[in-house]
Amino acid sequence: MSAFARATFFDPQTNFGPLVSFPHRDNVLRYIAKGKEEGARVLCGGDVLKGDGFDNGAWVAPTVFTDCRDEMTIVREEIFGPVMSLLTYESEDEVIRRANDTDYGLAAGIVTADLNRAHRVIHQLEAGICWINTWGESPAEMPVGGYKHSGIGRENGVMTLQSYTQVKSIQVEMAKFQSIF
Structure with missing residues (x-):
């Protein structure tokens, strides 16, 4: 957890901040409680951050x-908070099948030294944005959005602008109109 750099939003070293609102924080905490109730074990975190500058925000x-x-709720639903569920697997095929067996598909990530394997797996995942050996980065020109019930279309890149436009073709004859025949 020491890798998290909490500071102001204007500091380029910042990589962790509060949630968008206190009601959303409370929703994330309900997911954490549900995870515990369903039998998952908290390896770290799991509560509200307080003191040392954390009192001025919806920190989890x-x-x-x-x-x-x-089948756990914390595995099957999008939490939109700093919550990670670790699962084990036996094979690539199992990972792909299990990852795609959801109503959602916003993001996926793979960490591996084998880039061939990463590409082989990631191209089979039903997720709108995928990362290999990184997480959360998306340059402004890279369209992002979800598959299935995730997301609200695309954001970033030219693809986003195209979703707000409709093509209309117009041909103009500059000579004096004579006839349509």
Whole structure:
């Protein structure tokens, strides 16, 4: 957890901030409680951050769960908070099948030294934005958005602008009009 740099939003070293609102924080905390109730084990985090500058925002400690199962709420739903569920697997095919067995598909990430494997797997995942050996980065020109019930279309890049436009073709004859025949 020491890798999280909490500072002002204008500091380029900042990589962790509060949630958007206190009601959203409370929703994330309900997911954390549900994870515990369903049998997942909190490896770290799991509560509100307080003191030392954390009192002025909707802070939730980055939370990592282990002993997770596919049917758990924290595994199946989009939480939109600093919550990670760790699951084990036996094969690539199993990972792909399980990852795609959801109503959502906003993001996916793979960390591996084998880039061939990463590309092989990631091209089979039903997710709108995918990262290999990184997480959360998306340059302004890279369109992002979800698959299935995730997201609200695309944002960033030319693709976003195209979603707000409709093509109309117009041919203008500059000579004096004579006839349509």
